[in-house]
Amino acid sequence: MRLKGIVKKEFIHIKRDPLSLAMAFLLPAILLFIYGYAVTFDVENIETVVCDRDKSSLSRELIEGFSKSGYFTIISYTESYNDVDGYIDRGDAKAGIIIPDDFSKTIRKGGLPSVEIIIDGSNSNIATIALGYVSAIEERYTRRLYPLSKEGPLIQVKTRIWYNREMRSRNFIIPGLIAVIMAVIVALLTSLTVSKEWDRGSMEQLLSTPVKPSELVLGKLIPYFIIGFADTVFAVLMSTFLFGVPLKGDPVLLFLLSSIFLFGGLSFGILISIVAKNQTIASQIAMLTTFLPAFLLSGFIFSISNMPKILQIFTLAIPARYFVTILKGIFLKGVTIEDLLWETALLSLYGLIVFFLAVKKLKKWIG
Amino acid sequence: MDQDIAIEVKGITKNFGGYTAIKNLSFSVTKAELFGIVGPDGAGKTTILRLLMGILLPTSGEVMVFGVSVGRYPEKVRESIGYMSQRFGLYEDLTVEENMEFYCDLYGVDRKERKRRMEELLDFSGLYPFKKRLAGHLSGGMKQKLGLTCALIHRPDILILDEPTAGVDPLSRRDFWRILYGLRNQGMTIVLSTAYLDEAERCTRIGLIYRGEMPMLDRPNNIRSSLGISMVEVVLSETSRARDILLRNEYVDMVTVYGDRLHIGLKEKEQMDSILDMLRSYRFEIKGSREVIPSLEDVFIKRIR
Numbered sequence: 001m002r003l004k005g006i007v008k009k010e011f012i013h014i015k016r017d018p019l020s021l022a023m024a025f026l027l028p029a030i031l032l033f034i035y036g037y038a039v040t041f042d043v044e045n046i047e048t049v050v051c052d053r054d055k056s057s058l059s060r061e062l063i064e065g066f067s068k069s070g071y072f073t074i075i076s077y078t079e080s081y082n083d084v085d086g087y088i089d090r091g092d093a094k095a096g097i098i099i100p101d102d103f104s105k106t107i108r109k110g111g112l113p114s115v116e117i118i119i120d121g122s123n124s125n126i127a128t129i130a131l132g133y134v135s136a137i138e139e140r141y142t143r144r145l146y147p148l149s150k151e152g153p154l155i156q157v158k159t160r161i162w163y164n165r166e167m168r169s170r171n172f173i174i175p176g177l178i179a180v181i182m183a184v185i186v187a188l189l190t191s192l193t194v195s196k197e198w199d200r201g202s203m204e205q206l207l208s209t210p211v212k213p214s215e216l217v218l219g220k221l222i223p224y225f226i227i228g229f230a231d232t233v234f235a236v237l238m239s240t241f242l243f244g245v246p247l248k249g250d251p252v253l254l255f256l257l258s259s260i261f262l263f264g265g266l267s268f269g270i271l272i273s274i275v276a277k278n279q280t281i282a283s284q285i286a287m288l289t290t291f292l293p294a295f296l297l298s299g300f301i302f303s304i305s306n307m308p309k310i311l312q313i314f315t316l317a318i319p320a321r322y323f324v325t326i327l328k329g330i331f332l333k334g335v336t337i338e339d340l341l342w343e344t345a346l347l348s349l350y351g352l353i354v355f356f357l358a359v360k361k362l363k364k365w366i367g
Numbered sequence: 368m369d370q371d372i373a374i375e376v377k378g379i380t381k382n383f384g385g386y387t388a389i390k391n392l393s394f395s396v397t398k399a400e401l402f403g404i405v406g407p408d409g410a411g412k413t414t415i416l417r418l419l420m421g422i423l424l425p426t427s428g429e430v431m432v433f434g435v436s437v438g439r440y441p442e443k444v445r446e447s448i449g450y451m452s453q454r455f456g457l458y459e460d461l462t463v464e465e466n467m468e469f470y471c472d473l474y475g476v477d478r479k480e481r482k483r484r485m486e487e488l489l490d491f492s493g494l495y496p497f498k499k500r501l502a503g504h505l506s507g508g509m510k511q512k513l514g515l516t517c518a519l520i521h522r523p524d525i526l527i528l529d530e531p532t533a534g535v536d537p538l539s540r541r542d543f544w545r546i547l548y549g550l551r552n553q554g555m556t557i558v559l560s561t562a563y564l565d566e567a568e569r570c571t572r573i574g575l576i577y578r579g580e581m582p583m584l585d586r587p588n589n590i591r592s593s594l595g596i597s598m599v600e601v602v603l604s605e606t607s608r609a610r611d612i613l614l615r616n617e618y619v620d621m622v623t624v625y626g627d628r629l630h631i632g633l634k635e636k637e638q639m640d641s642i643l644d645m646l647r648s649y650r651f652e653i654k655g656s657r658e659v660i661p662s663l664e665d666v667f668i669k670r671i672r
Contacts, residue, residue, distance in 0.1 A: 005472020
């Protein structure tokens with residue numbers, strides 16, 4: 001009865017504050033929208049300047065290979081080497097292709113022609129990806145030039161397999177992004193609930209009743225769990241329908257494991273709320289302790305195995321890490337619960353520990 | 368154990384960090400008493416009430432409510448107490464009815480009983496016409512009444528009120544006291560704190576709190592007569608100048624200024640006329656004078672001086 005009463009009361013608070021409710025739904029959608037478009041590793045339309053000194057049919061064929069690939073857009077042709085430098089220095093072009101005078105002559109003689117390709121390395125991400133495309137185009141060109149050569153290509157080519165060309169990097173990013181966004185939203189949602197009671201003076205009155213700490217924590221958790229769950233469903237729908245990320249695994253499993261994550265995240269928000277006793281401080285702590293770890297240390301973008309050992313150990317304590325693994329696994333690989341036992345177990349453990357910690361902290365106040 | 372004792376405070380001390388807010392305090396409240404905890408701001412009134420409720424636990428000592436230890440069984444004790452905090456402790460974004468419903472839920476008042484009690488309390492507090500109104504849109508006096516109805520919803524045996532009439536207009540205050548008398552007549556034990564001495568006079572017994580101690584505990588009448596001086600009230604202009612002159616007189620024990628009048632405490636009643644003559648000789652225009660019973664404020668000022 002007491003639990004039901006608290007849940008009912010929290011729902012009335014939420015209902016009477018439509019702005020906060022709208023934020024609870026709009027914020028994750030906006031974040032997903034912005035980050036979904038901003039964080040991408042696909043490189044297309046690299047501005048390229050061409051210095052073709054040879055001007056032969058062979059050299060034109062090579063240039064066409066670049067422009068037709070879709071990754072390079074030729075913005076200008078020039079006669080001098082120095083002009084190429086200028087374009088790249090100014091940032092007008094990200095790549096330059098320089099074909100020497102003797103390009104076709106060397107090929108006809110059966111020699112090894114050299115083509116110089118300059119890539120602006122100041123954005124290392126774009127550079128490495130562009131480099132990959134260059135190798136692929138080179139290889140294709142060489143194959144076409146020497147189709148019958150038994151010794152294989154004359155141009156020495158190192159091919160790098162980047163992401164599967166059909167698969168856009170967005171597909172990898174969005175599932176992890178959902179985890180990061182939910183980690184933040186969920187803690188923010190509940191970080192205000194208990195601190196609000198302190199701020200407006202209703203806590204003392206509440207403490208004078210026979211209410212139990214567990215009832216208070218659970219009663220405040222349930223309404224926000226429903227909101228958090230709706231947010232997750234919404235984010236998954238946005239990912240599949242707006243961003244076209246295929247969901248390979250079982251949606252039921254996805255939502256089930258999300259619920260476990262939500263429970264831990266919401267409990268963490270309540271714990272902050274109990275300790276902070278002030279709404280502003282509580283929401284700031286919630287932001288700080290969820291966003292940065294979830295963004296940087298969850299394996300969302302930066303691979304955990306590349307981190308220093310000590311940081312790797314630290315990531316074990318970050319629940320978003322397991323949620324990222326779960327979402328990426330279910331979305332991209334279609335994994336089942338057997339593959340996610342470890343993550344599920346640790347998320348559950350985390351949730352329970354934080355929940356009991358919140359209850360214990362509140363108990364100190366109630367009696 | 369004495370069957371008539373509702374609350375027994377046994378030597379409680381409360382430290383906050385290095386600061387001792389309450390010092391070895393002992394007193395008891397009998398059933399159906401209207402017990403006032405009186406003192407200036409910061410004396411420790413709220414802390415004492417919180418200790419009675421078990422919202423705070425004492426550093427040492429114990430509080431018993433109907434023979435049950437508050438420290439050991441806080442939830443059981445809270446069932447029998449209704450508490451109203453100094454700040455409005457209800458939810459401004461909930462209606463009068465919703466606030467009451469919430470407290471019914473917290474105290475486990477069942478469906479059938481709930482409807483009856485809510486009607487009764489809404490009626491008795493005069494909040495019936497406002498039951499659908501958001502608590503935040505109520506006046507100060509009505510908020511106070513709502514706080515009281517929520518504290519009474521589980522029919523407690525003891526009511527604890529922390530400065531219930533602070534910031535409430537005089538009319539609502541009188542109304543509120545009428546309600547308190549009504550409750551006490553039904554046998555409810557009421558403990559309240561107040562900084563208003565005129566309110567303290569309405570209690571059956573009061574404890575004066577000063578710096579975490581209770582230097583006096585008695586009926587208001589006894590406290591007044593315990594002063595052992597006679598008190599003259601003189602109405603005149605220039606009260607502060609008159610006070611300075613009076614304090615130099617050897618027969619004057621104390622002088623308190625109340626707006627346009629002075630309370631002059633005299634060691635001997637017979638000196639009254641000569642004191643008035645003296646004032647006239649200083650060209651004070653005396654508009655009236657009479658012997659009065661020392662007010663609690665007089666006592667209070669004298670005791671804590």
